[in-house]
Amino acid sequence: MEKRAAVIGVGYTTYCSNRRETRSKAELAHEAVRNALGMVGLSIGDIDVSVYTSVDGFEATVRPARMLEAFGQGLNIPLVDVNTGGSAGGSGFKEAVHMIEAGLHDIVLLYGAPTFNNVVDNQQVLNTASPPVFEKPFGIGAVHMGAFYAARYMREHGIDEYDYAHVASKNHRAAVKNPYAHLRNGFTPEEVLESPMVTWPIRLYECCPTSSGAVAMILASEGRAKELCDTPVWVRAISSIADTFLSGFKVYRDFDKLKILAKKVYEKAGIRNPLKDFDVAELFNPFAPFELMEYDALGFCEEGKSVSLLRDGVTEIDGELPVNMSGGVVCTNSGISSAVNRHAEIALQLMGKAEGRQVKSPEVGLAHSWGGNMGQFHTLAVLTL
């Protein structure tokens, strides 16, 4: 009854500032989809269903997918539209996997939209995510939500400003090697510390940019995957978890829901020692400090000890568990494309196709996405060869 699902293709466009973007949404979609199909030698007619992921409000369009034709609508291929905020890429990936495992479809196209590529004032848009009655009146946008976590975690564990700058710098340096990253400045920790404070304790170079660019992935059922691809990347486990809508029970000292989700996903995937069992990870870090909190929640280290992993180089390219060798969301944030990117990056790493940023022979990878008001949703996927 349960069939295995695998990633067999990834297609990227290049990424740039959304202010400098000259490609239309339709052109970006077409390019990403064409590139993904090209990797496996399929045509659009081979797709059974397409999954589109974005956040409508950020695109200033209600249901933007309807007005794009890049997903096979011309051949009447059904379009499934998933919007769970920033985690939509992970939720969409989960939809694709479930449809295949359920035996409903054999070949699924997943698209991560360049949510921000038309936006004139990025913060204005991001500030709409705040619940209208209880939180928006307080001038809270995405970056403030990130700051609540970064502030508490810092105070809780005596973490230094320098450590936050260091983890940001690790991502910036990694992005220099990634031809698909947006920001490739390679900032040092000192340069990060000199960048302006946006909202305490988050500095500008610890914040994600607003990028434009798109990603498409092709997933397939076991039989078709083995026919079409030499190195299918199997989805061993995927799930998501939801928190309360408002601040709720959160005290922001950790990603407690991610910890619960990790336990569930690790059990399904047979992961016992994450630091040893994973060869590569892509964690959602629109604000660099999140990466440290994610090390804790995902069990890479004891709670509050994330900084020692960072300082010991454990999560650098030659470390025991390279994290965010793509440069992460802090270097490339094309809206919901960012959430799909985490899965695409892991797939490319396992396929040995992560140009410039390839980790040595990874076999088991972890992909994470995060989103919603105050980080309401997390998704987590374990991918293997």
Place this chain on the structure above:
Amino acid sequence: MGKVGIVGYSLTTFRDDADMSSDELVFVASSAALKDAGVDRGDLDAVSVASIDAYDGITISNGWTAPAGGGYGKDATRIQGGGVAAVMSAYASILSGAAELALVAGGDSVRFDDTVTSNASYDVFFNRPIPLFNVSSYALLATSLLRSGAATEDDFAMVAAKNYRDGAGNRWAHVRAGYSIGDVASSPLTCWPLRSLEIAPCSKGACALVLASERKARELSDNPVWISGIAGGSTPCFGSWAETMEMKGLRRAITRSYRMAGIRNPAKDIDAFEIFSPAAPFELAYYEPLGLCGKGGAPELLRGGVTSGFGALPVNPSGGALCTNPGNCGGVYRVVSALNYLRDHEGARRAVVQDSDINLGIMGETYHVMVVEKERA
């Protein structure tokens, strides 16, 4: 392939205005659905919300309604293409083994202007500036039907009156005025050729379904309702007008869901149809693709009373969208209406639910069709 059953459901009465917030409404429907299924929130594995941000007035609005569907601490998602698409997500979740019990819910509380909302769903270059919006797009289709001789304005009024008559007898429906053909035909012209009473209202309310794996469904019910077929199809937005009128996306969804369910002769095999017809002409246009008649046979079927609530082939016995049209939970409402029909009519065993996202207008639309059947009549 394994089976997925619907083991519980609930809905609120639909009205002009809600006195509850969206999360309260979804909570009321969801907790009642769980009770109806004989389970509680602790038993749930997954929640699938049917909604779009623009109908909730909040970006990432599923944040607000997923916990209201019992999703706190659980695997929750939100599907934007209509209730049946959200059902399909829960269905796949169960068949993949990720869930044994899943809840699908939607609720409509917030007032919005659906002309502005639907206009904002069109592309910025060609259609939004016109401005094209849902009703004007429906009217374009209506004109094509008239001018091709597929239907008359009388037929539009007749199918509307049929829905109103059936809705008057439905205690959950929003509009129960039972408008006559005369009322409809004399209602003001909104977008020629469509009159105001030929166009669905905006309704407020909520509903929820509880889906279960085969094993769980058999534990919870001695006569479960199975989802025996489910499929989708889309139409391109910038295709030819002929493509829009041909509705190949709808046909794909129908053909594949019927095939899955083993439906060979819809007129014989199906006991009732709940379809999404936000303007009277759609219902007529859908009879033939649904397999109820041959090309051009829709008016005859309608005029013969075959598709009325008491006819041989009831289509929209609930009164359809003309009587009840909540933007978020419309698809779930259509599923609930079909389930109510199967429960209330002795001998009825199979129903078809047809849903889409054309509340935002046609062109670029996606359809989902589902077949539900009781184990025993």
Place this chain on the structure above:
Amino acid sequence: MSTPQVMKKEYNMHLDFSLPLGKAYTKWMQALKEKKILGNTCGKCGRIFVPAKPFCEICFEEPLEWVELDGRGIVESFTVCFEKFRNCPDPPYVVGILRIGDSATCMTHFIGGLAYQRPEEIPGQIRIGMAVEPVWAEDRTGDPLDIAYFRPVK
């Protein structure tokens, strides 16, 4: 590298909404007009909620009992905004995650009444766990901003 000449279209999306607050939120907001901070309680688990909730997410029941709190709370987290964002207050301003009384949930609100020479000093003025109390606005309409801000308890 030269950018190809491409046309751009300016547009925006302006949507108006009217949101019924429902029973729980309405009662909580109306109490603010009278300078009262209420919480409601889940009959099953006993958790108190400030702001009030229409249902307990954990027990999935409507909290039917209401309590009045003195409004004092503690800071669970905070941020100090230094940059000007559109539709947001002029910086610097402080937003806190505040736990009022024994509430199981926290609410967001401004922290004010802090003394400082330079804005950079502000983060140092605020401790996690610091006690705060509400300062009420003169004009109250049944809105979270009926509380102008929370200030440190002396």
